[in-house]
Amino acid sequence: MSVLEVTDVRLAFDGVVAVDGVSFEVGEGELFAVIGPNGAGKTSIFNVLSGVYRPQQGTVRFRGHDLIGMRPHRIAAQGMARTFQNIELFSHLTVVDNLMLGRHNHMRYGALSAFLWLGKARAEELKNRAAVEEVIDFLELEQWRRYPVGLLPYGVQKRVELGRALAMEPKLLLLDEPVAGMNVEETEDMARFILDVREELNIPMIMVEHDMGLVMDLADRVMVMDFGRPIRTGTPAEVQQDPDVIRAYLGEQHKSVTP
Known part of the structure; x- marks a missing residue:
């Protein structure tokens, strides 16, 4: 098919x-x-x-x-997800935060729920964080998870870019x-x-x-x-x-x- x-x-x-x-x-x-x-x-x-x-x-x-x-x-x-020849990451954000950006299509709560940190927003955040953790484990990014992406070796940055695409499922x-x-x-x-x-x-x-x-x-x-x-x-x-x-x-x- x-x-x-x-x-x-x-x-x-x-x-x-x-x-x-x-x-x-x-x-x-x-x-x-x-x-x-x-x-x-x-x-x-x-x-x-x-x-x-x-x-x-x-x-x-x-x-x-x-x-x-x-x-x-x-x-x-x-x-449909895409990586880019020229890295398109947010260099001042951590690996985890960059991967979380790949979850935007899966976030179902609105701005008010997020601001007030209501139950739905909290549950969705935990669910999306868990999905990101799976990507980190899959691409062996654990040691860099809290580093700003701009400080990482080039090859690892390319891996993070792949990870952000995978985070979209x-x-x-x-x-x-x-x-x-x-x-x-x-x-x-x-x-x-x-x-x-x-x-x-x-x-x-x-x-x-x-x-x-x-x-x-x-x-x-x-x-x-x-x-x-x-x-x-x-x-x-x-x-x-x-x-x-x-x-x-x-x-x-x-x-x-x-x-």
Whole structure:
């Protein structure tokens, strides 16, 4: 069963085509990767999915809901969460407070109840705190829980960003270059956590990433883009052997790779 169905999406800005006839689907529990050179349209696809951009053509259906024209906060409420290439955390807030921000869609009490600290607000706060504690344990963030995020190592900050998305209890997770700027050890840690998200939480994911080793190791299927158009979608082994993909992106050294 498909979680997400994208059909013939086209997005242009003042005549410049960013996404041109893109179609793909993502199944339950699948890790679907999108790769391509800079400017290929990868982030534009994420912006279409999350409601930042509205395409001129095509359809996007997420668990039966048509997302075209829906505002980003409404899409998030449907269960789509996103991390960002450039960390979008509140640097002066602690890890716990940043993760609590991911619970906003699950907070059912109003400002008055919160101000007076009435029973409903208190019960909701405890429930959301418990959910955040599960994320902290899952991503092994316990030792940093009370630290301001801005004081943490870069790789840990990226992990906190993943944690904030997981705190939303997503039905689909968009990972925008999750290991960008990381060293080898940090990349290996993030790869392990991404696998845990798929295998233990069974959350389907779409990942945009330039680290080809990570993509080929983790992804179930890969869509390769060039100049806004998909040139091949298939398993990592199939994509690595495609002459058009080698020519457009992977490079001559990949010709000798065997499935």
